[in-house]
Amino acid sequence: MLRDFEAGLLRPGHAGQDVVLAGWVHRRRDHGGLVFIDLRDFSGIVQAVFHPEDAPAAFEVASALRSEYVVQIAGQVVERTPETVNPDLSTGGVEVAVREARVLNEAETPPFPINQDTPVDEATRLRYRYLDLRRERMTANIVLRHRVVRFIRNYLGDRDFVEIETPVLGLATPEGARDYLVPSRIHPGRFYALPQSPQQWKQLLVVAGQERYFQIARCYRDEDLRADRQPEFTQLDLELAFVEQDDVLDLIEGLYSELALTEGGRFQTPTPFPRMTWAEAMERYGSDKPDLRIGIEIRDLSSLVEDSEFGVFRNAIAGGGRVRGFAVPGGSDTPRRGADALVELAQELGAGGLIWIAFDGEGDLGSVSPEELHEQTRSPAKRFIDGETLAALGAACGASRGDMLLIVADRDEVTSRVLDGLMRHVAEQRELADPNVLAFALITDFPMFERDAADTRWSAVHHLFTSPYEEDDELLETDPGRVRSRAYDLICNGQEIGSGSIRIHRRERLMRVLRALDLDESEAEERFGHMLQAFTFGAPPHGGIALGIDRTAALLAGERDIREVIAFPKTKTASDPMTGAPSAVEAQQLADVHVALTPEAQASGGATDV
């Protein structure tokens, strides 16, 4: 070994010991006649002192050191005098009096500071990712991610789960996300697809008698990216035989609450996790992944205004819609311009408009007469709404004076989307969500089907193998939109963390669902024949869930962007500025796999000639 001790572990108890350390020059402080080096290794930082009298040769070396040089030093651990102790450093009680020093490698001046957490352009960070990862915050994030995965493996291993790998080269499927395709050399014109998730494999493993399967699985989707989306990402995938919905939910709640306790100690994590149906979540929050930290709920105000002379309200109700809204605590301080911006946001989200009602003053709404309340309230709809109604609307939303109501009148689908968007917006603006809280919840009973983008046919909300509620079975043929499924999500702080379901394990039932989706038998046979056949050989009832490891790690690291917990992420255009991937390939490589480029692809730099 080039060292016999780690820098970050030195404590006053080691005083007097001779140690050899190796690491990077984190910072150099040259006092002319005395040089301090902060020596950094994976374990942390310790101060090394170079005295010209005590070790002239080492002092010479120290004078030549620069940031990120790699050095080896030998010297004695010395307890610092009280006035020179550095309380900000875990090793601040000691320093190393260097006797010998050796440069193991020199370093160019880094393109951005390694020794401080300053913002740096994302592309530059990725181009020098190995330097970016040297920074303390990133090092910690990567370690945290490791700890998260290790915790999961231990937790599930302790509960008799078996980790099983599934193929990366699989069958392409037309539905769902776009596949990453891999051409076959041996089979001209045929392609593998990289897995979007191990969904079918895990069900087949349960059919295979693996009653408790899990995998930390890499998944690939060729779709446009976001801050919380990468072309390749990692799921905790798991599946169990002979379980019902609550068994899976209990397992996930146990796993995540203990994970948060162990690796997210700086967060407050309320337990048990609230469970609510999709319908309840949509009613109370307008979202299937509400941020429960915000603490605001949507209320149905229709009955208060159904006789209103205000056309906006009356027409919405007459058209089968409702009037819904919520109170923004302290929101009456919103300036006119801010209110206009909210109206604009509501329209962008698809609403015809937005009624805002600002109750000025303070105290209960009832502390003044309805007439006075009306007078002290600002709202563009004021002349259509009398004082009593204002008070009633406010009361229904739990508002006091000083608050502001945001009200939308339309079909539920619209009011939910708009109010959810508005709620997130004002919560962000007003910092209503406590950053020190992890507010998990489990959402159940998702609808089974939704209209596809073109609104021409029904498509599965979760996936094809999700089990509908038996009691909704007759709706499969009559009213598919009302069929509820045994699908569930784990959410946290307004984000979906994972999603799963109890599966259909009988062939006839699967065929019935496929028929509801207008898939005929031969088509189904072609695409899912292996699954349909597997189900004929005694498939046990089963269910599972898949959870986003990247999001989980980001949440526990307090990071917004999953790129901060991925060692080598890709940019928004799914490229890697460091390696240059994806790249053109030699013409021969394409020929080997029987692939020809379109003229457009060639023009944009496709293959290179051999």
Added chain:
RNA sequence: GGCCCCGUAGUGUAGCGGUCUAACACGCCACCCUGUCACGGUGGAGAUCGGCGGUUCGAAUCCGCUCGGGGUCGCCA
């Protein structure tokens, strides 16, 4: 694929038609400094303002295209 934002020394920013011969901080280089720890002091080097084209007497600044990065909608069963 649509919409929006960003691109100025190594890094982060300022400048937003002429006074820019482009400013500031950190970093870098040199010298000084024996107890600092975001050490301090003095001096210095470093950008033709992402690229191309246009408007203008004059462009970092305005316009178009393009490249790169980011956000968002679509998309992501």
